[in-house]
Amino acid sequence: MENKSESRITWRNKFEFYFNVFGYTIGLGNIWRFTYLCFKNGGGAFLIPYTIVALFCGIPLIFMEVALGQLSRRGCIAAWNSVVPMMRGVGYSSVAMSGYFLIYIALTMSWCLIYFVRSFTLSTLPWATCDNDWNTVDCVLVGESNINENISYANTTANEQNVSRINKDHLSTLEFWNGYVLRRSTGIDDLGNFTNWPVFGCFIASWIICYLCIVRGIRTSGNVAYFTVLAPYVLMIALLIKGVTLEGASDGILYFITPDVSRLKDSEVWLDAASQVIFSLALCFGPLIGFGSYNKPNFDCYRCAYIFVGACCASSLAFGFTVFSFLGHMATILSLDIKDMVEGGPGLVFEVLPTEFALLPFGQIWSAIFFLALLGLAIDGSYATIEGCTTALADYLPEYFEGKRSHYWRAVFCFVLMLVGLLQLFDGGIYIFELINRYGASGICILWVAIFEAITIGWIYGIDRFFDDVTKMIGYRPPIFIRHCIKYVTPTFCMAIFIASCVKYSPLKMGNYIYPWWADMIGWLLSASVVSCVPIIAIKVLFSSEGTLRQKWKSCITPIRMQGVEDDCDEKQDTATIA
Known part of the structure; x- marks a missing residue:
């Protein structure tokens, strides 16, 4: 395999690499997606398929990506080109997904930032009052004695897992989210105005923060990672300690971990486990290959795969304990059932948990701590993805993305994505956000790339040849079960989930709002821009x-x-x- 110039920089020490990967693989999905899926799929019983899939699918994929980068000394595009030129399109697909991810994750960062800033008040938290410009006449204060009479419940459809949720038209915390943060319009065909200046300011600030984290490449991100990774853990530990001391916390935690073994018979549980492993480890986006390319040639890229997967799984579980301890307390205070408050996605952290902070003494402090931790997790995933993209571009455009003037072009890269993301700041921007999230950077796109990654290494390049290269590099041969996983188990798992996702596909909806047909078509075009890279590049390379x-x-x-x-x-x- 062709190595890049010996002048390629490397991490100053292995801890820079570890912390950057920790920050990249442990993100917001570990809080709002894993927690909900564990609750939905049998509590503690969900950990059984999750652990199995992490062992037989997560570890082989993360090892393969890091090892590929370390072997080729290239970013995700040139790395695939160096092993199988025909499969260079896999790298282009990864960069396309990363671009879509960066467009919408910056908006998530701005939400975290605005909640964090608004937590600094000596009076009541702004989402715990009903006398603001964004409140309606039907607003219900959090903690009112008659709250149960004013909150209505609506059973969601089977497509939303039949979870009951608080009606968004009344509770003050939800009016803050919809009326102030989102200023939500009636639908994607009604984008409304561009007047949400508080979120606009936070959006610009989020991109500036990301740029400062990668302004000098890994020389900057290597140092930043120590703070952006450790700080969220310290803050979440403080929240966990507070959470477990609250009344009703034990009920919430038991609700989270109590196993329902009968759920293991349901194939959907296994599909959710497999998809969560791939999504939470952020596989197939390219940064892991880029990070691996900065390792020293003899770095043990096999054993570190166990560390990364173990840290990701343990963090998901710890975050779940934290969230459900607060949900248990909230259910006790409001005399509600925990299942009526649990939902996945942004709703958990921007709708449900702010309600809990409004009920706590000194809720401003706990709210600031929580949203600062979320902001740190979002920053990690963002700048790591930017670094992965610029590493891939530097292989083909070294005069721009390497050297003394590289920071200018990194700024241009961030600026272009920021301009595209401005569409999400219109009143109907949340619908664009969900469209990109559903079609551009998750679901079938990730699975498609994962399938071809495993096939390329396991069958086209050859798993034995790949293991020979790894053996020369780290000094020993990885165990045979990893060989079989990469060649057989991983592509089979990913293909099964891919087919199941296609079979179970339903048009996009958000709550009770169903997207128009043309919006779904735009979404499929986003997916096609990712998926088509593999066959188009393969045909181009073949016939040229x-x-x-x-x-x-x-x-x-x-x-x-x-x-x-x-x-x-x-x-x-x-x-x-x-x-």
């Missing part, structure tokens, strides 16, 4: 090669460092045949 069809194919699947050698062998074979 010289020789017969057989020679073209052989050239397209031959690693770059081997092409000259194999061409000489072919010429000698042809000469011998003629003679």
Whole structure:
């Protein structure tokens, strides 16, 4: 395999690499997605399929991506090109998904930032009052004695897992979310006005923060990671300690972990577990390959895979304890059932938990701590993804993204994505946010890339050849079960989830709002822009090669460092045949 110039920089120490990967793989999804899925799929019983999938799918994929970057010394596009030129499109798909992810995660950061800023008040939290400009006449104060008479419940459809939720038209915390933060319009066909200046300011600030974290590449991000990774953990531990001391916390935690073993018979539980492992580890987006390319050649990229997956799983579980301890207290104070308050996605952290903070003494402090922790998690995932993209671009445009002037082009990269993301700041921006989240950077796109990553290494490049390369690099051969996972188990798991996702597809909806057909078509175009990279690049590389069809194919699947050698062998074979 062709190595890049020896001048390529490396991490100052292995801890910079560890902390950057920790920050990238442990994010908001560990709080709002894992917690909900664990509750939905049998509590503690969900940990069984989750652990199995993490072992047989998560560890092999994360090891494969880090090892590929370390072997090739390249970003995600050039790395795939170096092993199988025909599959360079896998790298382009990763960069496309990263772009979509960055567009909407910046908005999530701005939400965290505005909640954090508004927590600094000596009076009542702004979402715990009903005398604001955004409140309606039907507003219900959090903690009112008649709250149960004013809150109505609406059973969601089967597509939303039949979870009861608080009616968004009344509770003051939800009016703050919808009326002040989002200023939500009636639908995606009604974008409304661009007048949400508080969120606009936080949105710009979020991009500036991300840029400052990667202004000098890994020399900056390597140092920043120590703070942005450790700080959220310290803050979440403080919240956990506070949470478990609250009245009703034990009920919430028991509700979270009590196993319902009968749920293991349901195939949907296993599909949710597999998808959560892939999503929470942020596989297939490219940064892991980029981070691996900055490792020293003899770094043990196999054993670290266990550390990364273990840390991600343990963090998800710890965050779940924290969230459900607060939900248990909230249910006790409001005399509600916990199941009526649990929901996945942003609603958990921007609708439900702010209600709990409004009920606590010194709720301003706990709210500020929580949203600062969320902001730290979002920053980690954002700047790591930007670094992965710029690393991939630097392989092909070194004059722009390497050297003394690289910070200018990094700024241009961030600025372009920021401009695209401004569409989300209109009153109907939340609908664009959900559209990009559903179609552009999750679901079938990630699974599609994961399938071709495993097939490329396991079958086209050759798993034995890949293990030979890894053995030369780390000094020992990884166990055979990892070999079988990459070649058989991982692509099978990913393909099964991919097919199930396609079969169970339903048009996008948000709450009771159903997206119009043309919005779903736009969403599918976003997905197509990711998925089509693989076949389009493969066809382009195939037909741009010289020789017969057989020679073209052989050239397209031959690693770059081997092409000259194999061409000489072919010429000698042809000469011998003629003679």
